[in-house]
Amino acid sequence: MFKLDEAKLQAVLKQLHQAIYNHERWHNDLIRTIICQQPHDHHDMAKDAHRRCRFGQWYYNDVPTEVRDHQAFLAIRTEHKHMHQLATQLLATAATKAAIAPHDYDAFANALDRLRLEIQTLSREIEESLYNHDPLTGALNRIGMLTSLRALHELVKRQVQQCCIAIMDLDHFKVINDSYGHAVGDKVLSASVRYLMDHLRPYDKVFRYGGEEFLISLPSTDLKAGHTMIERIREELGKPPLAFHGSKPIPLTVSFGLAMLDPEVNVEETIRRADKALYAAKSAGRNCSRKWDAVNSTPLA
Known part of the structure; x- marks a missing residue:
């Protein structure tokens, strides 16, 4: 990139x-x-x-x-x-x-x-x-997302490696747009994704999943390591502020949902699991992350 x-x-x-x-x-x-x-x-x-x-x-x-x-x-x-x-x-x-x-x-x-x-x-x-990249944020666009994840899924099925995925959502992004305007909202979106990509490994990938949601693939990473990595990014993102309205810093927090690529289910199901974990993070008050527990089919803190 x-x-x-x-x-x-x-x-x-x-x-x-x-x-x-x-x-x-x-x-x-x-x-x-x-x-x-x-x-x-x-x-x-x-x-x-x-x-x-x-x-x-x-x-x-x-x-x-x-x-x-x-x-x-x-x-x-x-x-x-x-x-x-x-x-x-x-x-x-x-x-x-x-x-x-x-x-x-x-x-x-x-x-x-x-x-x-x-x-x-x-x-x-x-x-x-x-x-192949979103011009605003620099993230990969959605067109190649499933192809990339399916290639990783094949490695998971062959037990070559594990792979964790995460979905990031900017908390209260509509409020930022409504309060400061879409131009400022674009700056917040671009700066947050840039921070995310700068603090991932060179082989991790970030895709613009939709609106203010971004999907991250973390190859050779289990759920525990992926959660540790994502939590570190979540806690530091926005400190210091990534965008300003005049001289006023714009507060920003993000929420994450994580899931493992499962050899027993298709890629789309793994994305749904990460999405459900993200919904659980939002329901828990936002500015947090939740993991999908495949054994119990439920999100975990």
């Missing part, structure tokens, strides 16, 4: 596509130089050739910090530098008019393939952030 608004992420994707085009042109020129035995570009023989190509100029200079720190972006660095080192070796051999050994060319070609795979991965992840 990239912590950038839609306009900035669109700009990054456009720049990436231009950088990919520049990389393709660089590669075509390199092959032409070697095959046609033409003079090489002196930038390609420099120790920092990976910084001098137009792709490298974009990669090292023009990328927002929010993208620069992302794992998919970082993975490109090593492959790009290594590919340029191998390209320099090919050009050095070609300059002597000697034949390039097949294993040297294969090493370059393999490094090129690995680099392009990393670039494609970054591009896909940016596109996923743009097109």
Whole structure:
């Protein structure tokens, strides 16, 4: 997940596509130089050739910090530098008019393939952030929710891992909208979900389930650990305030319902269980969480 608004992420994707085009042109020129035995570009023989190509100029200079720190972006660095080192070796051999050994060319070609795979991965992840996420909150949209949960459910059925899910609801959100207006309500919604995602693990997922309700998947987590994690987030969320009306802080609390993905029932039933646990949390006065006890078919504190 990239912590950038839609306009900035669109700009990054456009720049990436231009950088990919520049990389393709660089590669075509390199092959032409070697095959046609033409003079090489002196930038390609420099120790920092990976910084001098137009792709490298974009990669090292023009990328927002929010993208620069992302794992998919970082993975490109090593492959790009290594590919340029191998390209320099090919050009050095070609300059002597000697034949390039097949294993040297294969090493370059393999490094090129690995680099392009990393670039494609970054591009896909940016596109996923743009097109598969709720634009207001940054949470995943509902379209892929069941698909993701069913994939986790298959792992549960095969006893590969456990998985806890939780549904979060912002308490008295209608009152916030009615009292301060929908623009402020949107800020509260966005800030609370951002806080939630910032305090989950990288592989946990947050989906916008509907309105002010969000579904969270917690892979490799049992009910006790999931409840501990959710309670920590619930107690800290809103301290300090996430949104203000003028200089006045807007109070915010949230309620949660939790349930385990059960190998004996389908995903939809697990969601219903979490929803019933959430209803129990609301009935208990809100600003709390409740767990679904599958043995006794009842919510528990």
